[in-house]
Amino acid sequence: MISLNDVYHIVAAIIPLYVAMILAYVSVKWLKLFNRDQCSGINKFVAKFSIPLLSFQVISKSDPFKMNLKLIGADVLQKLIALIMVAIITKVRSNGHLNWIITGISLSTLPNTLIVGIPLLKAIYGDEAHVLLAQIIALQSLIWYNLLLFLFELSTASEAHTIEAQGDPEVRQEAQEIDEREGTKSRTPKRRRLIIILLTVGKKLLMNPNFHATVAGIAWASISFGCNVKLPKVVENSITILSDGGLGMAMFSLGLFMASQASIVACGTRLALLAMFLKFIVGPAIMAAPSIAIGLKSVPFKIAVIQAALPQGIVPFVFAKEYNVHPDILSTGYYDCCLFLQDNRWLACGIANCGGVLFVVGIIGNAQKAGSEGIICMYVCMYVYGL
C-alpha cells in the first residue's frame, strides 16, 4: 500500500497545476483581465518558448545510451494498435473521416507526459519515472507529433479536393520543380499531391520550435552523456530562466482556452464520455497489452500504463486548435485528470483524481454532470483493472 505521505506528495505536485489553470480561468471568465488577443499572446509565448525550452531541458537530461528498448517497443506498438483500431472504427462509423482518426489517436495515445506526467509519476516512483518519461517525451516530440502534423496536413489537403488549391505557392512550385527535375510529367496527381503535402509538412516542421528543441535536446544529450560534458552554467541558467515557468504557464494557457469556451464540457456530454473512454480505458489498455507481450515488468510496466492514462497532451491540443479539428473534444482531456486507477496505488490516484475533478470540474460550473461522469469512469476503471 502507498503511504499517506506519498499521497500528500502526489497531491502537492498535482494541485498547483490546477491552481494555475483555475487562476487563468477566473481571470478571464470573471475578472475579464485578458481579452481574446491578449490570451493568444500568452498562448503563443507558451507554445513558442515555454514548452520547447521545457522539452529541451527534459530530453537533454535523459541518457540516450540507456534507453529502455522494451518501453519504446511497447510505445510504438500502442500507436500502431490505436491507428488500426481507430481507422477501422471510423471507417465503419463515419466513412473513415481523417479528422476523427486524428482525434481518436490523440486521445488514446498522446497524454500530457511532460506537464502532468513528470510531477505526478515522480511523486509516486521517484527518479526512475523521470528517466522513463523523458524517453517517452523524446519519442512523442520527435516522431509522434510530426506524424500527427502530417495527418493534419493530409486532412486539410483531402478536404480541399483539388490539388491546385492546396499548399502555398512556394511549395507548389517546389513540387513542380521536383517533377520536372525527375522528368516524370506523367506522374499521377495522387503522387504529386503527396509530394506537396510532404513538402508542406516539412516546412511546418522547420518552423516548429518544439521540433528544434527536441532535435537539439537529443543532440546535446548524446554529446553530454557520450563525452561526459555538461552545459556551461550560463547557458543552463539562460534556459531554465524561461523553462522554469513553463509548467505553470502551460496550465495557465489551458485555463485561458477553457474560459474562452461557452461551457466547460464544450463538446457535449456524449463526446466527453467517449473521449474519457478512449483516454482512460482504451489508452492504458492498448499500452498494457504490448507491454505484457514484450515483457515489460514491475515499475517500468506500471509507469508505462499510468502515463498512458494521463490527461491530453498539450501539443496535440495546440495542433487541433490550429487546424480547427475538434479542439473542444481534446480540451475535455485536461480536466479529467488521472481518472485511471492502477493496482494498489488506487488511493493515491483516487486522491489525485479527486483533486483534478474537484478542483476543476467540481468547482467551476457543470458540477453535478461532470462530477458524476468522473465517478462513473472511476468505478469502470476500478472494475476493468480488478481493484
Add this chain to the structure above:
Amino acid sequence: MISLNDVYHIVAAIIPLYVAMILAYVSVKWLKLFNRDQCSGINKFVAKFSIPLLSFQVISKSDPFKMNLKLIGADVLQKLIALIMVAIITKVRSNGHLNWIITGISLSTLPNTLIVGIPLLKAIYGDEAHVLLAQIIALQSLIWYNLLLFLFELSTASEAHTIEAQGDPEVRQEAQEIDEREGTKSRTPKRRRLIIILLTVGKKLLMNPNFHATVAGIAWASISFGCNVKLPKVVENSITILSDGGLGMAMFSLGLFMASQASIVACGTRLALLAMFLKFIVGPAIMAAPSIAIGLKSVPFKIAVIQAALPQGIVPFVFAKEYNVHPDILSTGYYDCCLFLQDNRWLACGIANCGGVLFVVGIIGNAQKAGSEGIICMYVCMYVYGL
C-alpha cells in the same frame, strides 16, 4: 580581490536575464511574433501574477523580527534626500513640475532589487544579501511604491486644474459625504482636492496585486517566523509554479517594451546620460552618505550602496507607462545594467556591466553611441569611487 569563480557566478546569474530580454526584443522586432495587444497580454500576466507572486515569495521568507534597522534608516534617509534634492533642482529648472520630480526620484532611489538585485548580489555576497534585499523589497512595495502612486495621482490632479473634473464620480461623492459628515462646508478647495486624491490613491492601491502580495507576505512572514510554522507544501508549490517563471517573464516583458519603441535610447542621448548620472552616481552617493552617518559597515554597507546602483525597478516603470510620465527615460535604466563599480569588486561588476552593455546595447542597434556612453559612465564611476 574577488576570485574568477565568483565572477563566473555573477555572469551566470546576470546574463540569463538579458537573454530573456533579448529573446523578447528579437521576437517582436525581427520575427514579428507578437502584435501590440499580444504583448500587452504578456505584460499584464507579468504585472498581475508573476511579479506579485515573486514579491510574496521573497518577502514571506524574510524574517521581520531580524530587520536591519540601520539599513532601513539609511533607505528612508536616501529617499528623503532624493526628494528634497530633486524638488529643489526641478523648482529651479522647470518650475517644479511634479512629473520631473517623480522621474528623478524613481531613477535615483528605486532600483530593480527583486529581479536583478537578488541574483547579482546573492552571487557576490551569498545568503546575507538575500536577507537584506528582502527587507529593502518589502519597504519598496509597502511604502515607496504607494507614495509613488500617490505622487502620480497628485500630478494627474494638478494637471487637470479643476477639482470637479478629477477622480471618478464615486470618489467625488465619497469626498462630499466626508465633507457633509464633518459639517465643514467651508473647507478650502485645496483640502477637498487632497481628500479626493487620497481616496483615488486608496482605490488604486486596493486594486494593486503587488500591494496585496506585500501585505500578505509580511503577514505570513510574521506568523511563520513568530510561531515557527511553514506554508503547506501544496500552497508553497502553487505559488512557486507561477512565481518560478517571474524572473524570466519580467525580463521578457521588458524586451517587449524595448521592441515597441522606435529606438533603444528612446528618450535621446542627453536624457539617457542624465538618467545614468542619477542612477549610477547620485543614487549610490545619497545611499552611501546616510549609511556612513548611521554607521552601516562592511557587507551590509556594500550591499546597500550596490543595490542603489542597480537598473531601474520594474514597478516604477510600469506605473510610468500607466500614467504616461517619461517611460522612455525610465526604460533606459534597464540596459545600463550594473555600471556602478564598487571597491575591489570592480572586476566582477565590470564584467557584469560588459555583459549588460554588450548583450543589450552593444548587440542591438545604437551600438557605438550607447556603448561609448556606458564606457564613459564606467570610468566616471571608477573615478568617483577612487578605483
